[in-house]
Amino acid sequence: MTDHTSGAHSAARGIESLAVHAGQAFDPTTGAVIPPVHFSTTYAQDGIGGLRGGYEYGRSGNPTRTALETQLAALEGGRHGISFASGLAAEDALLRSVLTPGDEVLLGDDVYGGTYRLIARVLGPWGVKLRVVDMSDLGAVAAALEERPARILWVETPSNPLLRITDIAGLAALGHAVGALVVVDNTFASPALQRPLSLGADVVVHSTTKYLGGHSDVVGGALVLDDDTVAEGARFLQFAAGAVSGPLDAWLTTRGIKTLPLRMQRHSESAQAIAEHLEGSGRVARVYYPGLASHPGHELAARQMTRFGGIVSLALEDAASARRFAESTRLFQLAESLGGVESLVNYPDAMTHASVRGTALAVPEEVVRLSVGIESVDDLLADVDGALAKL
Numbered sequence: 001m002t003d004h005t006s007g008a009h010s011a012a013r014g015i016e017s018l019a020v021h022a023g024q025a026f027d028p029t030t031g032a033v034i035p036p037v038h039f040s041t042t043y044a045q046d047g048i049g050g051l052r053g054g055y056e057y058g059r060s061g062n063p064t065r066t067a068l069e070t071q072l073a074a075l076e077g078g079r080h081g082i083s084f085a086s087g088l089a090a091e092d093a094l095l096r097s098v099l100t101p102g103d104e105v106l107l108g109d110d111v112y113g114g115t116y117r118l119i120a121r122v123l124g125p126w127g128v129k130l131r132v133v134d135m136s137d138l139g140a141v142a143a144a145l146e147e148r149p150a151r152i153l154w155v156e157t158p159s160n161p162l163l164r165i166t167d168i169a170g171l172a173a174l175g176h177a178v179g180a181l182v183v184v185d186n187t188f189a190s191p192a193l194q195r196p197l198s199l200g201a202d203v204v205v206h207s208t209t210k211y212l213g214g215h216s217d218v219v220g221g222a223l224v225l226d227d228d229t230v231a232e233g234a235r236f237l238q239f240a241a242g243a244v245s246g247p248l249d250a251w252l253t254t255r256g257i258k259t260l261p262l263r264m265q266r267h268s269e270s271a272q273a274i275a276e277h278l279e280g281s282g283r284v285a286r287v288y289y290p291g292l293a294s295h296p297g298h299e300l301a302a303r304q305m306t307r308f309g310g311i312v313s314l315a316l317e318d319a320a321s322a323r324r325f326a327e328s329t330r331l332f333q334l335a336e337s338l339g340g341v342e343s344l345v346n347y348p349d350a351m352t353h354a355s356v357r358g359t360a361l362a363v364p365e366e367v368v369r370l371s372v373g374i375e376s377v378d379d380l381l382a383d384v385d386g387a388l389a390k391l
């Protein structure tokens, strides 16, 4: 008889195989192919300190969470995966474990508004400093670092919502030359399209709420990295500050991840079709999508990503047209967030990016962001046309 007990994970190489099998070995006691959700908060000990699986208490460790962390680490090609209750909780743990008062973060000028808010308004009062720069302009980054080094370089690529592309390898080289930790928020691309650690980044941050979970039904976050010392610090804060992901959240995320590569393929194909359609329509002022030859980061994106992703932004004539468009689609539901199987439309200025209005991170008020779902692309194109017809 073939021995199947060593687990399918050991035979998984490609990202599609890892998504299905990493950390997902069948239950050894029952043979259940899907590992159970472990709700227990505490674990029986065989004599004092005699832990059967290394588990002691639900905040310090949980097998369902371990399964998710193994899967995330495998997908990003990192040694350590650490999961949290939300993307911001993951960011907070990383920032607080790495920074000390007086340290500075050099932040991309179009990162997620909540990241800016966390650093400026939560960590700022504790002495953490912040500078903002256009990370897609490596000359500007080099000049900023020459002026004063930073402890952390933090970038999102593609960025939100203008889909700017930053050269991760180039940024890593600049950061490492001044001893900075280079952090990439890989939420928009997901590891199915881009693997920042392989390009030289030190830490990958995720809001698993988006593409990784993929079904708009679970909030979560994660860090993936290679460095043992940084990982130990972040894991200590996961335990000591306690923003852990709950068992059911972790399980839902692992289930979502199994179809990530398939979903990203469909999201990308449909987004490309919509971006080309919008650009060719002559009815919008500008289309932002890295898969378009007209996008300034197109060639770089083609080099460091395997596909261009599921987010398309468009600029209309003015704020009123943008608002009208966002309120006119039917299949694209008007809502915050992104990355789910269902298509969503968002008006950044008053929704996702309202907290950065009036700052260096403000989004032009004529911009609308589409999160292209996995519905029939013909229906999505018709929906976009219907909204354009109402302008």
Ligand SMILES: *Cc1c(COP(=O)(O)O)cnc(C)c1O
Binding pocket: 086, 087, 088, 089, 112, 114, 115, 156, 160, 185, 187, 188, 206, 207, 208, 209, 210, 219, 220, 221
């Ligand atoms: C949503 C998001 C976050 C924050 O994650 P939460 O899970 O909402 O805490 C961080 N970065 C990006 C790019 C996001 O889209």
